[in-house]
Amino acid sequence: MATTICSASSGSLAWKMSKRLLSAALALLLAFGTGCKRHVPTAAPGQTGAYVPPSGPPPAEIWKEFSGEKALAHVKAQCDLGPRPSGSAELEKARALITAELTRNGWNVERQTFTDTTPRGPVTFVNLIARYGGSKKTQQTVVCSHYDTKIFDTIQFVGASDGASSTGALMELARVLSLDPALAQRVELVFFDGEEAVVQYRQTNGVLTDGLYGSRHYAKDLATTGRAKQLRSGVLWDMIGNSRLNITLSPDSPAPLMQEIFAAADALRLRPIFSLSERTILDDHSPLNEAGIPTIDLIGFDYPYWHTADDTFDKLSAQSLQSVGAITLHWLKTTAGQPAKKYVGQ
Numbered sequence: 001m002a003t004t005i006c007s008a009s010s011g012s013l014a015w016k017m018s019k020r021l022l023s024a025a026l027a028l029l030l031a032f033g034t035g036c037k038r039h040v041p042t043a044a045p046g047q048t049g050a051y052v053p054p055s056g057p058p059p060a061e062i063w064k065e066f067s068g069e070k071a072l073a074h075v076k077a078q079c080d081l082g083p084r085p086s087g088s089a090e091l092e093k094a095r096a097l098i099t100a101e102l103t104r105n106g107w108n109v110e111r112q113t114f115t116d117t118t119p120r121g122p123v124t125f126v127n128l129i130a131r132y133g134g135s136k137k138t139q140q141t142v143v144c145s146h147y148d149t150k151i152f153d154t155i156q157f158v159g160a161s162d163g164a165s166s167t168g169a170l171m172e173l174a175r176v177l178s179l180d181p182a183l184a185q186r187v188e189l190v191f192f193d194g195e196e197a198v199v200q201y202r203q204t205n206g207v208l209t210d211g212l213y214g215s216r217h218y219a220k221d222l223a224t225t226g227r228a229k230q231l232r233s234g235v236l237w238d239m240i241g242n243s244r245l246n247i248t249l250s251p252d253s254p255a256p257l258m259q260e261i262f263a264a265a266d267a268l269r270l271r272p273i274f275s276l277s278e279r280t281i282l283d284d285h286s287p288l289n290e291a292g293i294p295t296i297d298l299i300g301f302d303y304p305y306w307h308t309a310d311d312t313f314d315k316l317s318a319q320s321l322q323s324v325g326a327i328t329l330h331w332l333k334t335t336a337g338q339p340a341k342k343y344v345g346q
């Protein structure tokens with residue numbers, strides 16, 4: 001984010017000018033700019049310094065501020081990058097988009113970088129962890145998504161629903177939460193890398209050795225640093241863009257948390273979009289639950305284009321993103337993000 005510095009030649013040229021010529025040149029520079037990118041020492045878009053916190057009271061019904069259209073625009077920008085498997089240049093571009101949007105809205109974004117062994121050899125992964133308010137100690141709940149796409153050698157897979165949908169929605173959630181700084185500082189936003197298995201999910205001696213790389217690393221770090229005790233609940237979003245959204249809750253969903261989400265959905269008359277999956281779904285919520293953080297996976301696994309070349313942008317709707325965003329915001333504002341509230345499941 002450093003300001004670009006002009007080459008020295010323009011400076012030496014300036015010394016040869018008369019005082020009058022110099023002031024004329026300065027006037028021209030002020031009028032038309034220097035030709036150097038970002039020479040003027042103001043904060044560039046996306047820099048934390050450019051952010052001004054909102055003044056006045058936060059919106060009473062903050063869930064109404066979530067824009068499915070704005071979220072969908074972020075989703076499209078992710079899809080437009082093409083396939084975004086872990087370790088790829090395209091995924092670095094995705095990180096740049098996410099980071100710029102979050103910092104623009106006052107969030108500090110930490111890059112949690114690590115290397116893990118995969119069936120295709122070592123891969124360097126990067127989780128993005130966003131916090132609001134400058135402290136790591138105020139967060140009490142996590143909202144998360146994976147932003148990588150599964151690698152395929154034979155098809156062009158852009159993961160519109162599987163990767164991009166929840167990522168774009170989480171970017172919009174960051175904007176909305178920043179309207180309520182007290183609430184925002186109680187929420188940790190995490191964009192996981194490496195959710196997808198490089199080949200397929202597999203366990204060796206009961207331990208997962210392919211897939212969920214980012215969430216496994218994040219959960220391990222929380223346990224090591226003691227922050228696992230600080231975080232009382234979590235919501236994971238995955239595949240939430242399907243225009244015929246059916247959120248298929250995994251049977252391992254923590255029951256008290258499921259009731260809280262249902263209460264939020266009831267308040268917004270959105271309960272019909274939920275159903276219960278017969279099979280347990282392995283996803284990024286699994287390592288968090290194992291780390292003692294009750295986490296629910298809001299996933300639309302009832303999606304015929306899953307892991308096919310047809311998981312494309314045209315299958316998505318802004319309304320689906322809006323529904324999940326509003327339910328989660330309602331839950332954050334009335335329950336999980338309440339100050340000093342004890343999570344009922346603990």
Ligand SMILES: [Zn+2]
Pocket residue numbers: 150162196307
């Ligand atoms: Zn997937």
